[in-house]
Each structure stands twice: as C-alpha cells, then as structure tokens.
Amino acid sequence: MDERIWTAALVVIGDEILSGRTQDRNVAQLATWLNVQGIRLAEVRVVADVEDAIVAAVTELGGRNDYLFTTGGIGPTHDDITVDAIARALGVGVVIHPKARAILERYYETRGGLTEARLRMARVPDGATLIENRVSGAPGIRCGNWFVMAGVPHITAGMLDALTGTLEGGRPVVSETIGGWVAESEIADILRAVEKETEGVSIGSYPFFREGRVGANFVVRATDADVARACAAELTRRLEADGREVFAGGV
Amino acid sequence: MDERIWTAALVVIGDEILSGRTQDRNVAQLATWLNVQGIRLAEVRVVADVEDAIVAAVTELGGRNDYLFTTGGIGPTHDDITVDAIARALGVGVVIHPKARAILERYYETRGGLTEARLRMARVPDGATLIENRVSGAPGIRCGNWFVMAGVPHITAGMLDALTGTLEGGRPVVSETIGGWVAESEIADILRAVEKETEGVSIGSYPFFREGRVGANFVVRATDADVARACAAELTRRLEADGREVFAGGV
Numbered sequence: 001m002d003e004r005i006w007t008a009a010l011v012v013i014g015d016e017i018l019s020g021r022t023q024d025r026n027v028a029q030l031a032t033w034l035n036v037q038g039i040r041l042a043e044v045r046v047v048a049d050v051e052d053a054i055v056a057a058v059t060e061l062g063g064r065n066d067y068l069f070t071t072g073g074i075g076p077t078h079d080d081i082t083v084d085a086i087a088r089a090l091g092v093g094v095v096i097h098p099k100a101r102a103i104l105e106r107y108y109e110t111r112g113g114l115t116e117a118r119l120r121m122a123r124v125p126d127g128a129t130l131i132e133n134r135v136s137g138a139p140g141i142r143c144g145n146w147f148v149m150a151g152v153p154h155i156t157a158g159m160l161d162a163l164t165g166t167l168e169g170g171r172p173v174v175s176e177t178i179g180g181w182v183a184e185s186e187i188a189d190i191l192r193a194v195e196k197e198t199e200g201v202s203i204g205s206y207p208f209f210r211e212g213r214v215g216a217n218f219v220v221r222a223t224d225a226d227v228a229r230a231c232a233a234e235l236t237r238r239l240e241a242d243g244r245e246v247f248a249g250g251v
Numbered sequence: 252m253d254e255r256i257w258t259a260a261l262v263v264i265g266d267e268i269l270s271g272r273t274q275d276r277n278v279a280q281l282a283t284w285l286n287v288q289g290i291r292l293a294e295v296r297v298v299a300d301v302e303d304a305i306v307a308a309v310t311e312l313g314g315r316n317d318y319l320f321t322t323g324g325i326g327p328t329h330d331d332i333t334v335d336a337i338a339r340a341l342g343v344g345v346v347i348h349p350k351a352r353a354i355l356e357r358y359y360e361t362r363g364g365l366t367e368a369r370l371r372m373a374r375v376p377d378g379a380t381l382i383e384n385r386v387s388g389a390p391g392i393r394c395g396n397w398f399v400m401a402g403v404p405h406i407t408a409g410m411l412d413a414l415t416g417t418l419e420g421g422r423p424v425v426s427e428t429i430g431g432w433v434a435e436s437e438i439a440d441i442l443r444a445v446e447k448e449t450e451g452v453s454i455g456s457y458p459f460f461r462e463g464r465v466g467a468n469f470v471v472r473a474t475d476a477d478v479a480r481a482c483a484a485e486l487t488r489r490l491e492a493d494g495r496e497v498f499a500g501g502v
Contacts, residue, residue, distance in 0.1 A: 012295075015453065015455055015472075016455055016457060016470075017278065017279075017282075017295075018278075018282055018291075018292045018293070018294070018295065019282055019286065019292070019424070019426075019472070020278075020279045020280070020281075020282030020283035020285075020286060020292070021426075021455075021457075021470065022279075022457070023276070023279045024275070024278060024279070025274070027268065027269075027271075027275060027297065028268075028271045028273075028274045028275070029271070030271075031268075031269055031270055031271030032271035034271075035270065035271060040269075041269045041270070041271070042269070042299065043269070043296065043297065043298055043299070043304070044263075044268075044269065044295075044296065044297035045294065045295065045296050045297075046278065046294065046295035046296075047294055048293065048294070049455075053294070075435060075436070075456070075458065076435060076436035076439045077435050077436075077439045077442055077443070077456040078439065078442055078443035078446060078454075079453075079454070079455055079456060111434070112434070112437060115436060115437065115439075116440075117436045117437070117439030117440060118436040120439075121436070136460070152458070152459075152460075173270070175270075175272075183362070183363070184326060184327060184328050185326070185327035185328075185366065185368045185369040185372070186363060186366065186368070188327045188328045188329065188366075188368030188371075189367075189368060191328055191329055192328070192329035195329060202266065202330075203329075203330070204266055204267055204270075204272075204300075204330055205326070205328040205329075205330060206267060206272075206273070207326065207403070208403075209387070219267075219272065221266075221270070
C-alpha cells in the first residue's frame with residue numbers, strides 16, 4: 001500500500017451557503033466523482049463572497065493538494081468575484097478568453113445579445129483554458145490543476161462530466177459495507193481491533209435510528225478491493241462470533 | 252450600521268462527508284439557527300477524521316471568530332476523536348465528566364449497561380460543561396465559546412434547541428427577496444448600482460432554470476429591516492423601470 005495517494009481540495013464560494021439559504025450539493029457530488037477518478041477529497045472550505053477570503057483559501061489548499069476545485073461565483077453579477085480572486089492568488093492578470101467570448105456570443109445570439117455583464121463570464125485568469133459547459137453558456141475555467149466551476153449543481157455536474165478521465169489519479173478507493181441492528185457502542189472494540197489488524201483499510205461506523213431501533217453500518221475502505229473484501233469478511237466473522245447479526249451491503 | 256457583528260465558524264468532522272457517502276445537513280441547519288441568534292456563520296471547514304487536521308482547523312477558526320462549532324466525531328467508536336483534538340487545541344487534558352457519566356448510566360440502564368466504549372462518550376476536555384441531548388444519550392460539550400456537537404443532524408438539532416437564546420449576538424440579519432423570469436446577466440448593472448447606493452445591505456443574485464425558462468431571485472440582506480425593505484422596493488422600482496416584471500417574495 002505504498003502507492004501514491006492523489007488528493008484534491010474544494011473551496012465552496014458563496015454567501016448563500018453560509019446564510020443557510022442554499023443547501024450545498026457540490027461537496028458530495030465532487031467527492032463521489034473524485035473517488036471514481038482515484039483522487040481523494042482531502043478537505044473543504046466554505047468561504048463568503050469576499051476576495052481576501054477566497055484568495056487565502058485557494059492559496060493554502062491549492063498549495064498542499066494535487067488538485068484544487070472551486071464552485072460558485074463565476075456568474076455575471078457584482079457578487080461573482082471568483083475569477084479575480086483566482087487570478088490574484090496565481091499572480092496573473094485577468095483577460096477575456098477569445099473562445100469563451102465566441103461561445104457566449106453564440107449562446108446569447110438568440111437570447112438578447114452579449115451585454116457587458118454577460119461578457120464578464122468570458123473573463124479568465126491569464127493562461128487559463130476552458131472547461132466545457134454543456135448545460136448553459138458560460139464555460140468553467142482550468143488553470144493548471146485548479147478548476148473553477150459553477151455553483152449551480154447541475155451545471156457543475158456537466159463540467160465534471162467534461163473532465164471525466166482527464167485527471168491523473170491513483171487507484172480508486174473501494175468500499176465494502178456491512179451493517180445490522182446493533183448499537184455501535186456495543187461492538188466498538190471489535191471495530192477498533194479489526195481496523196488495527198488490517199493494513200491499508202479504514203473502517204467507518206455510521207449509526208442510525210430507524211423504525212424505532214438503533215443500528216449501524218460499517219464501511220470498510222481501501223484502494224485494494226481484495227483487502228476490503230477480506231477485511232469485511234473478517235469483521236462479519238468477529239461480529240457473528242459476538243452474537244450479532246449483520247448483513248452484507250448494510251441495512 | 253457600526254454595531255458589532257458577531258461571527259461563528261463551523262468545523263465539520265468526518266470522512267463520511269469527504270467520501271461523498273453522507274450529504275452534510277449541518278452547515279445549512281447551523282447557519283439558519285445562527286441567523287436567528289444574531290450571529291453570522293463566517294466560514295466552514297470540512298476535515299477528515301485526523302487529529303492534526305482537526306486541531307489545526309479549530310485553532311485557526313476558533314481564534315478569529317466569536318463562536319466555534321464542531322459537528323461529528325463524538326460517538327463511541329475508534330474514529331471518534333473530536334474530544335481529544337479539542338482538548339489538545341485548548342491545551343487541557345481529557346477527563347470523565349461526572350454528570351455525563353450519570354446521564355449515560357441512566358440512558359444505558361435498560362440498554363445493556365454502560366460499557367467501556369460507551370463511557371468514551373462521557374470524556375470531555377477538562378473544564379467543559381455539557382449541552383443537553385434530548386434525543387439520544389450522549390450530551391454535547393461546551394468549552395467556553397466552543398461547542399462540540401453530534402454529527403447526526405437531528406441530534407445536532409436537539410442540541411441547538413438546548414442552546415437557543417443562550418448565546419450573545421447582534422441584530423439578526425433579515426432578508427427581502429424579489430425575483431422574476433429575468434436572466435441575471437441582463438440586469439447585473441442595476442443590482443450593482445442599487446447595492447452600491449445603499450449602505451448596510453448586500454444583494455445576492457440566485458439564477459435558476461425552471462419550467463424551461465431562466466429566472467433569478469435577488470436577496471437583499473441587512474440587519475435593519477427598514478433598510479432591507481426600502482432597498483428591495485428601490486430595486487423593484489428600478490427593475491420595473493427597465494421593463495422587467497418581478498415579484499415580492501421571489502419566484
């Protein structure tokens with residue numbers, strides 16, 4: 001298990017998340033997508049629409065992860081300041097990307113034309129390339145291993161689709177879930193022991209209350225599918241030896 | 252508008268959020284609750300179940316906000332390390348809280364008794380007080396202005412209920428929403444101008460695609476309700492003068 005682990009960080013930009021007005025969906029969406037690319041989402045920050053806060057977050061997280069993603073703040077209005085913040089963090093200027101301009105001209109041809117506000121969506125940090133947006137007009141932006149994406153989840157999803165298979169990663173993390181109607185506090189020692197005995201796995205314990213009863217699912221994660229399977233089997237054996245009924249796949 | 256603004260930060264602790272397995276609900280829940288207390292959620296971090304990462308996040312965010320909240324990692328299993336991290340960040344030891352122990356003894360009296368694993372949930376940073384948990388046994392933990400809460404959203408909700416009205420804050424942020432079937436890119440100049448002219452407000456623009464059409468809601472936020480109302484009225488007037496139909500309350 002000495003293979004390289006690739007990591008990514010996400011900076012979610014937007015007062016609407018911090019005010020509670022909007023429920024974020026991009027953390028879970030990006031995390032799931034990254035898993036398939038063999039990249040681990042290592043940390044997330046949610047920051048306000050404040051340039052200094054964005055610059056600080058992307059600089060710190062971009063500096064210690066293989067990939068950096070941002071969501072939000074790339075629209076046409078005054079509160080959309082992500083591009084300026086990214087450019088400042090990278091120490092480059094902001095330019096109009098000719099291809100982005102052409103895309104917007106075409107998109108708005110039948111929608112009232114390309115106004116000055118809409119042209120803001122063609123602004124990119126100098127040296128950037130574009131991420132295709134198959135849903136609405138304005139593209140996402142790629143600056144090396146930094147990816148600047150939309151805040152609206154289904155537009156973000158389209159941009160991730162466009163990136164699928166293009167980012168270098170390691171082996172995807174696979175997981176095996178088992179679970180049952182057992183209080184996690186009753187079998188905590190078994191979880192701890194099995195995790196400690198098996199190299200290269202982590203075991204998460206996720207309790208729930210359902211139908212008036214307590215239960216828990218145990219998720220064994222590893223980059224080696226055989227290791228995950230063997231560990232889940234051993235955990236099942238130990239739980240059954242302790243008189244617990246658990247089910248493969250969880251409950 | 253020179254009154255003091257009270258801020259809070261949230262550290263969400265848990266591999267299950269970063270793996271995409273669990274959709275976080277605590278950011279929006281805490282944000283909404285804080286608004287009513289007159290406290291602004293200023294920043295959020297999501298960190299893995301790694302003690303160093305938790306210590307770094309709570310130290311930095313706790314140091315620059317009036318209040319710090321954490322969610323997750325206070326259960327009975329090996330991956331629940333929040334209490335140890337908080338104690339380390341505060342430079343204190345970890346002790347068994349006698350009242351927490353009594354609560355757990357009573358709770359587990361009819362549920363198999365207080366095992367060693369369950370007793371872990373009575374561990375607190377030295378000097379802490381308890382936050383009542385009306386839902387399940389284990390209480391939350393308060394260390395000064397730091398609040399250590401559960402990860403399961405309905406348990407967190409109960410702990411917030413127990414804290415309602417006990418935290419000093421400023422005037423709550425109030426908001427007025429207007430919206431219509433208008434592309435935000437068409438009226439970006441009006442939004443920018445109205446925000447600039449009105450002291451003490453911020454205007455957020457939230458585009459959407461619905462029923463095959465584009466639209467947007469504009470949210471005017473201020474701590475003074477009269478200011479927010481007047482600004483929303485002025486914004487409505489200017490949008491209507493520009494030939495746009497908008498609706499109070501948004502669409």
